[in-house]
Amino acid sequence: MESSRGTTRRHLSTSPFKPRVPDPIKTFEVGDRVSHDREGIGRIHAVEGTHAVVVDLGGGKLLRVVSPFDKLHVL
Template sequence: MESSRATTRRHLPTSPFAPRTAAPIKTFEIGDRVSHDREGIGRISAVEGTHAVVVDLGGGRLLRVMSPFDKLHTL
């Protein structure tokens, strides 16, 4: 008996279901105004590649948000 391997399933053209597509990666620039679902409104103060950003929430509070940026939205 052969062991099963993890493979991706191919999409059949006759299928009534839409193929899965990856969500676009959010990108941010320094100075962008953003809203965090839990922490509130802030401004991007540093970008660490595509994997993390630092948000200045005011009053000396900084928040480092790792990707995926599900809870971070641009204003």
């Protein structure tokens, strides 16, 4: 269940629970083969910093995917 707050609570050092660790940022390079959950398999065509990538899905179809890259996986 997610919190209804817009922010997350800070971790107390006296808490018996482990602090929430953020997911590592996914990085891609031009030419990497990737799989998109909805669109299928493609190849990284261009990288726009850490904010977006352009995926060539074949047949002239390009897909721009912005960060976070939850639906994009390196093969």
